[in-house]
Amino acid sequence: MERTTTVMLGENIGKTVSIAGTVDIRRDHGKLVFLDIRDRSGKVQAVCLPNHPEALATAQTLRSEWVVRIEGVVNERPEKMRTEGTNGNIELEATTITVLAQAQELPFEKDTAVNLDTYLDYLPLTLRSEKARAVFRVQAEIVNAYRGFLDLQGFTEFQAPKLIGDDAEGGANVFSVPYFNDKTAHLGTSPQFYKQIMVGVLERVYAIGNVYRAEKHSTTRHLNEYTSMDIEMGFIEDHRDLMELETRLMHALINQLKMNCAGEFKLLGATLPTAPDTFPVLKLREALELIYQETGRDNRGEPDLEPEDERWLSEWAAKEKGSDFIFITHYPVAKRPMYTMEDESDPGYTKSFDLLFRGVEITTGGQRRHNYDNLVEGIKSKGLDPEKFSYYLQAFKYGMPPHGGWGMGLERLTQKMLGLGNVKEATLFPRDINRIDQLLSTPSENEA
């Protein structure tokens, strides 16, 4: 018999169906066994009664995570036995149960809260919890919404390389990769140069893929490999065009999550962001002055925000402006990369912005230098050698429109969207200084 997914069972009341899925929980009452069966679409309660002795006998051998096929009849539940949610009004009366795969005894009860290291040690199991599955369904929806919005705005997706040559920017936090011919390649920390090159080709582009930071600190918001959602856009007036686009993107994202992920948000106790038509905007200097005025903490003159500042500004934006988002603009030229455009109306400061969301920066963006000579000057001003950028510089040598873009970390966005405590909970298989799947330090055989 053709398989029916559990989400379709409500349309099959009174009919005989075949489902396939995993035993979430078994409740054995002796003459009566209840099974919660989950599949990709949801779950359903199956009931095994003495009138089908073989099914009942099989049911009594089942344990959590066994994989089964069940044939049975879809019945409405008695009024007082109904629960909320999909299939809360029905149950499947099992007539035949086939075991497709067994599971060994679990190391701990499913859906119990475990500490982060245990959670990560057992990801192939712990990711199966209702909560983890909800997190990563939401993450997939975020990516889908992100792309969908950009596609409608005339953007073209491209595949950015991650294996790069010289680490021209000279950052310390770069992984190296021994390459052929005794050369050393590196893992890209961003598709920055490639997306700018692509503006000359397709004008509006985006790339979603892994980037790498060889940072040694292990915090609740850092990862050594994460997913960057990068856009770059030609023919802008200035950075405000980007901020306006990003505002609309956030609205589209929130709408799609509202429509498609209400169940996941409810399950996770998460709330959709508050996003007014326009987000509050402060120059960095204004933000630091505000913090000083309101809290006495004096970071005026600092070239960047500290985590504490980001949290304070987010709280301020929520309370005073009714917004979970706030843009901070005009970081000093000295603090931004060599390709960032200076604001001619505010010398020493750049047409750049960060977007803060619920206490953390989720986006860094800005207008870029598109004039060849101006970009070479920017490179030199950072003490870098333009010769090392000759490949990238071709794009500017051969004509480049005014442009800009941003990068946004998918995992951090997911984390804050769902109110998770640690970005690792929003990363399927997080890599950090001590862990690639397994902890790196334990068995001595791990040494290279």
Place this chain on the structure above:
Amino acid sequence: MERTTTVMLGENIGKTVSIAGTVDIRRDHGKLVFLDIRDRSGKVQAVCLPNHPEALATAQTLRSEWVVRIEGVVNERPEKMRTEGTNGNIELEATTITVLAQAQELPFEKDTAVNLDTYLDYLPLTLRSEKARAVFRVQAEIVNAYRGFLDLQGFTEFQAPKLIGDDAEGGANVFSVPYFNDKTAHLGTSPQFYKQIMVGVLERVYAIGNVYRAEKHSTTRHLNEYTSMDIEMGFIEDHRDLMELETRLMHALINQLKMNCAGEFKLLGATLPTAPDTFPVLKLREALELIYQETGRDNRGEPDLEPEDERWLSEWAAKEKGSDFIFITHYPVAKRPMYTMEDESDPGYTKSFDLLFRGVEITTGGQRRHNYDNLVEGIKSKGLDPEKFSYYLQAFKYGMPPHGGWGMGLERLTQKMLGLGNVKEATLFPRDINRIDQLLSTPSENEA
């Protein structure tokens, strides 16, 4: 004035508009200058006449790849001046031209055929050719169609890690990455283990991202970094469910390309694949026997197809079965990875398949061993140590449905879809043994 994209000009005949784009070609007739201006949406001919002397004077200074904003009036062209395609019936009479960016003199004329090395040396420029832009628009559409089809089939996208720990399978062709704590990480050659783990979590999943092969050979179909489109699906009967799904996916893909990329195919002289309702299927042994019978070339007993075999079988399928696609199944157990399921009805051979498309293999897939003991046996049979797979093995220890999947190389698919001679022409920034953007060393040192 608000910018109008060139694709919208046909709806603005008689009106004054502002466009922005890049000078594709300038044709200077002295008192009259024609400019082909391209933007992300297409192109249009602008004409500069003596009645707007300033615009004409500016036009005379322009060269290819200069970036401009042009205000003007959209006129219908005289009947005999019309050309085919979008905007072939109109032209923009320029009243004001603003230069947004200049370009230096180009190293060679645009759209001239150059050899592959020159093409790659100048990618920031050569990617701007009409043909290259068409290739990568088609590539974006392929990825879009691929995802769209899978989303409708209940698949969830996930972000697979690329930085992996031990190279447990012991392949030689793996890049290593010095990691923290004196450990060595590696670049994943496939998201295989992760997508299987995710079947236990979300049942149907896909991941599209970079994979790495440290292969030393440089051919027209190999890359050291490419984009793999991976799917994995639970609750299959056997590998034929996957082949059926892939056949439907190819139909959906072809339909979408037909709808959205007709212009690109025409420009590139490419033809959409011939894809019957079901694709021909041969067991590897049958395929080799057929080749022997028809050509006398005796590779019977070989565990795999040679490139020449793949080409011959594709030609045979096209001629005899009217199909640009052909499945080859039942590769020997000895030739397939340890997780491949043996066909109980054909011992020694696996429930695996390759999909050949126009002469090359674009997919490798199959049903996997889902039973823990059976998988451990598979690992041991390859002389590998199950202990090294303990993280991955958890998924099977804790219950895994029958499942399988495939990987498909995006660049190779793009290449064959468009009839390109070299897979590097279907890769934005190809990495090979001698090149990461720039040649890694002077040619004579290139030998591995």
